[in-house]
Amino acid sequence: MKVYSTSECAACYFRTAADYPSKKSLLQITERCNLHCKHCFVSSVCSGQDMDLDLILTKVIPEFVKNNISKVTLTGGEPFVYPHLIEVVEALRNNEISVCICTNASLVTSDFVNRIKGLGSIHFNVSLDGFSNDSHGKFRGNDSAGLFTHIMNNIKLLGSENMLNGILVTPNIYASIEEYKDICQFAKDNNAKYVLFNPLSEFGRGEESVSLSYTEQQMLDLRKAVEGYSDSKFEIVFIRFPNSNSIPLNKCPAGDIIYIFTNGDIAYCPYMVFAAKNSSSRYDYQDFVMGNIFSSSFDWNNDVNNYRFPITFDKVCAECINRECKKGCYASKIALGKHLEECDEQLCPLINGTNTN
Template identity: 30%
Template sequence: MNRLKSYPVLQKEFSISKVHTEKGDDMFIYNTATRMKARPNEATFEFAQRCRGNKSVEEIISELSQMSGESPGKIQKDLSPLMKKMVDNNIIYFAPSPLHPPRPEPYEVDLRRRLPSIMLEITRHCNLQCKHCYSNSGTKREGELTYEEIKQLIDELAHTGVLNIVITGGEPLLHPHLFDILAQARSKPLSCMVFTNGTLITEEVVRQFKELGIVSVAISIDGATAETHNAFRGVKSFNRAVQAIKMLKEAGIPIRANVSVHKSISDEIVDVLRLLKKWGIDEHSIHPISYTGRSEGSDFTITPEEYEDILKQVKKYEISCGEAKKRLPYGPELINCGIGLSSLFIKSNGDVSPCPAFPDEISIGNIREVTVAEIWNNSEFLNKVRRMSASENDMCRECPHIKVCGGGCMADIYRRTGELGWGDPFECAYFTVYDDYDPYRY
């Protein structure tokens, strides 16, 4: 094949976007199947955004030459190693003739800062009545977004430069159009993760997840035994969740276990970790139950001191297995927990919240009335949070972990005090135990 006459095409798993921010252009080439992303330089971006299958290499060289003022020969010489590298890394391929239709144009938008991730609650309908549910899920919520509205929202999110969408509920598998919603998101393409209780996962569900290229499925595990787990979630939910994990694992779909820490699990936490290891779980989070929804005022939530004791058990187990964490579990991109910086939560009725841990009273807009971009740019709440700093808190100011902790969970502090601020005692407990990270990485 004559390379100059061929048509470079970005692989379907990749998205390319440019966000004009207050600090300059934020450009991404993002693999939605692996969640790996790269920030290309301007020259690489200019070439990559033209890899839509409707222009030959020769035509692209001509365009870049006219744009830059450099000779076509110089452009071709510079492009040759770049194209080879992109082919070797399976980022582009060359078609012998034009694509009909071509790939969509790259997304370009003006934002104060990039909004990379959205958590979308597609329904409050749930088949369980978990004692600690932060959203009080159960029956379908009045005025939930229609399928058509969700489709339009996904289009809007893609054009806003969003990279990743987390589908949650309620129980998302109860939504009659879940797989259509996922297919719509993957076609943009956006990377998709699904949060589920696992009880409704069947071989057919797993097959469709695999076919759609879902990057991860998160399943809640609330105990090492059926007795403990079922006491919180319902009869037979433990066995069904375990069966779901086995089916997902056999299909090669990455699994994340969300472990809610409560009083009943404190003596079982190491046994839970042993189970996760036995099941081959790829990732897990261990977090205290939120003081909101059904758990508000309950007697099964734990104190920061109890959380610290549990984390000590966790770390001791990790060390014994040779798996001690030497870094933070979420890395530098979630410093300050992401509030106002990297994510939003959209509820099933269209209300937008800074994150799912805030109570329903905190709404910063509704997508039926205003665009996500307008909320992200102009919300007084978000702009207030962005101006706040953990260094304003006396306790945080002197803490050696302030750069990575950023003050902890603002939503948790709000639920406890009714005020926005920093100094989350549960985060303090975490860093008291996990204090052996490399501070120079963050």
């Protein structure tokens, strides 16, 4: 189920929400990463915490099964630096849970792919922010010769096994619009279902590297240049692009996607947690944590299903005359040091537009 429709502006960082009544979860199995991307909202480095394998097998997966979580995305940090990735994938599949792995694709191996390909319902989302060793390497913090080609070959391998779901792109000044067109063609050629463009957001390291973002005009030019790649089998998704046509914003689906941090904290929305860690935030990240799955007092029904967010939607943009607008994204407001009740000014249809470029 899409988080937005074509008549609404995609204000949410998530592409899809859960398909009621089944639910979806993201599991941050490690904070560690082999790369050092300029924008990383997790601020991942080579050291950090891993989720305990035993706790995944004895606590997390049984909770997923009891609570109808039918899709899990493994994320990080970089999932491929987690030493027990294969065990986690196998355990999820043994419980008939579909698996998506969100990866920078630099550590994917043919051995790994051969081992999982018979398990069914396993897909990959690969992040690619440029289409050359130079641009990709500058943004992702490693421009060693051959790395980009190696990543390309890994993506081709996933594509040839029909395991490539989407390519995730954060447009940035190191890469040209031509490169982003090449990424779209490459994704199509390798059987991906979509390319998702989302802006460099001011969370984690993104707070300091916001100057690397495309400008609003470049984002509009990019949209124009790549939207023609969509067809009935292949989608181009634009997240939080400038609201040049003053379209009403979509509704925040927080709480529908369960994000579990490495330490067991369950976020109402992970982006709210990342945003709350910003220097300008008025909130503490714990304000957006529903509970901790590893705590002895944790109770899914009480902590997750019955969680009540501190404010109600009718308090957001309370004075606004635009009744169609569903008020956009809390995380973007938190990151900018605003109150939850305030308007998502970056996209608000009364403030933005009407530039049909």
